[in-house]
Amino acid sequence: MAVIDDGRAYGHRRGSFDAELAEVDAGTPAGEMLRRYWHPVARSTDATSLPRDIRVLGEDLVLYRSLTGTPGLMLPRCCHRGTSLFYGKVEDDGIRCPYHGWLFAADGVCLDQPCEPDRGRNRESYRQPWYPVVEYHGLIFAYLGPGEKQPVFPRYDIFEGLDTDTEEIVIIDHFAFGGPSDAPCNWFQTHENAMDPYHVFILHNAISGPQFDPKLEIWPSIDWQRNDLGVTATQDRDLPDGMTLHRVTEVRHPTVRVIPTPTLTVLGKTNNMSWALPIDATTTRVYAMVRKPKDRPPQGLPVYANDKSWFDLTDEEHQIYPGDYEAQVGQGPITLHSEERLSSTDRGVSMVRRQFKEQVQRVADGLDPIGVHFDEAQALQSVVAGNYIVGPDTDIESVPLSETLRSA
Structure with a gap:
C-alpha cells in the first residue's frame, strides 16, 4: 500500500531545540558566553x-x-x-x-x-x-564570569543627567509590560521577539484588537541592520499629514532590548530599556528601566477588551485576546527550532540568532564577544532607539543620531 503524506499529525516526530541559543548553565557554550556580561x-x-x-x-x-x-x-x-x-x-x-x-x-x-x-x-x-x-538606578547587576574577563559596567546615556527634582527612574519587572514577573519559557524566544515587528500587526492588532497608538497600525517599510552592538530595526510609516514616523528598535547583544514606547508618549530618543534575565533554561524574567517625569505614569500598557489589563483577563479572555506572554510561552518551555519554518519577514530574528551564535563561537575560541569593554572610558553607551516624527525633506539616515528631534 502506498504511503500517503498529506501533512497529518500521525507519526510526527517531536523536534529539538538549538542548544547554542537556549542553554544557560555554566560549562555550556551559550552559558559561558552569557557569563561575559x-x-x-x-x-x-x-x-x-x-x-x-x-x-x-x-x-x-x-x-x-x-x-x-x-x-x-x-x-x-x-x-x-x-x-x-x-x-x-x-x-x-x-x-x-x-x-x-x-x-x-x-x-x-x-x-x-x-x-x-x-x-x-x-x-x-x-x-x-x-x-x-x-547597583544602577534601582537594579542590582551581577557578573558571573571569569575574573580576568570582567568588563567595565556599561551605563547608558538615556539614564544620565537625571533632574531629581522633576524626573525619576522606575523599574518594572512584569513580562512585556503586561504579564507576571516570571515567564515559564526560555529567555531567547522572548528576546528575539524584539526584532519581529510584523507580529505587531497581527497579535497586537488583528487578533487582540488595537492595543497601541493608531499610527502603529499603518503598514511600514522595514529594514534591519547589524552593528557592533547587536541588530537594529528601522520602520518608516507615512502619516496622513505628509510626515513620517521613523521608529528605531534595538537588540543589544546578548540580552538587552531597546523598544520605544508603543503608545508614542515619548518622541525622540527612547526613555526605556529592558534586559531579559535567564533564570534558567526554562524560566525568564524581564527587567525594564524607565526614565519619566515624576507626575506621569511610566508608559501605556497594552489594553484588551473593555480596557482591561493583562492581569484583569479571565482564562478564557487570555485565549481570546493573547499578547506577548501567551505567544512566547505558547512556544513551549524551549521552542523546538527544528520544527520552525522561517520566512522573509523573520529576517530580523534570523540576524539576531546568527549574531548570537557567532559570539558563542568567539568565546569558545578564546576571544572576547561584542559589546564588552575593559576601559572605563568606554563604559558610557549611546542609545539610538526612539520614535521620530520627521518631515518629507529629512535625511532619514541621520535621524537616530539627531538630538534636534528629541522635542519633535
Missing part, C-alpha cells in the same frame, strides 16, 4: 538584611545587604560545613553562617571564625564563593 539579578530593594534566594543562569545564589549598605551575592552553601547562608545573620561587615558563625564579607573573605583559636588564625585562607555586583 553583567546581568540584572534583582531590584535594589530585594537586597535587605534578610537573605534572599535567587536563581541566575541556572545557579542558585543568596543575596543580602550588609547593615552598612553593601550588597553581597554568593553561593548559599557555606564553605565550612555546607549549611545554607539563606539562614545566615547579616551584620555590618557581611553575612554570618548560622551553623558555626563564620563571617564572610561581600567578596567572600572570611572575617571571623568564633569557634576557632584566636577567632581563626588562618581565616584569610578560607573564602566563600561569591560574585561581584553593581
Whole structure:
C-alpha cells in the first residue's frame, strides 16, 4: 500500500531545540558566553538584611545587604560545613553562617571564625564563593564570569543627567509590560521577539484588537541592520499629514532590548530599556528601566477588551485576546527550532540568532564577544532607539543620531 503524506499529525516526530541559543548553565557554550556580561539579578530593594534566594543562569545564589549598605551575592552553601547562608545573620561587615558563625564579607573573605583559636588564625585562607555586583538606578547587576574577563559596567546615556527634582527612574519587572514577573519559557524566544515587528500587526492588532497608538497600525517599510552592538530595526510609516514616523528598535547583544514606547508618549530618543534575565533554561524574567517625569505614569500598557489589563483577563479572555506572554510561552518551555519554518519577514530574528551564535563561537575560541569593554572610558553607551516624527525633506539616515528631534 502506498504511503500517503498529506501533512497529518500521525507519526510526527517531536523536534529539538538549538542548544547554542537556549542553554544557560555554566560549562555550556551559550552559558559561558552569557557569563561575559553583567546581568540584572534583582531590584535594589530585594537586597535587605534578610537573605534572599535567587536563581541566575541556572545557579542558585543568596543575596543580602550588609547593615552598612553593601550588597553581597554568593553561593548559599557555606564553605565550612555546607549549611545554607539563606539562614545566615547579616551584620555590618557581611553575612554570618548560622551553623558555626563564620563571617564572610561581600567578596567572600572570611572575617571571623568564633569557634576557632584566636577567632581563626588562618581565616584569610578560607573564602566563600561569591560574585561581584553593581547597583544602577534601582537594579542590582551581577557578573558571573571569569575574573580576568570582567568588563567595565556599561551605563547608558538615556539614564544620565537625571533632574531629581522633576524626573525619576522606575523599574518594572512584569513580562512585556503586561504579564507576571516570571515567564515559564526560555529567555531567547522572548528576546528575539524584539526584532519581529510584523507580529505587531497581527497579535497586537488583528487578533487582540488595537492595543497601541493608531499610527502603529499603518503598514511600514522595514529594514534591519547589524552593528557592533547587536541588530537594529528601522520602520518608516507615512502619516496622513505628509510626515513620517521613523521608529528605531534595538537588540543589544546578548540580552538587552531597546523598544520605544508603543503608545508614542515619548518622541525622540527612547526613555526605556529592558534586559531579559535567564533564570534558567526554562524560566525568564524581564527587567525594564524607565526614565519619566515624576507626575506621569511610566508608559501605556497594552489594553484588551473593555480596557482591561493583562492581569484583569479571565482564562478564557487570555485565549481570546493573547499578547506577548501567551505567544512566547505558547512556544513551549524551549521552542523546538527544528520544527520552525522561517520566512522573509523573520529576517530580523534570523540576524539576531546568527549574531548570537557567532559570539558563542568567539568565546569558545578564546576571544572576547561584542559589546564588552575593559576601559572605563568606554563604559558610557549611546542609545539610538526612539520614535521620530520627521518631515518629507529629512535625511532619514541621520535621524537616530539627531538630538534636534528629541522635542519633535
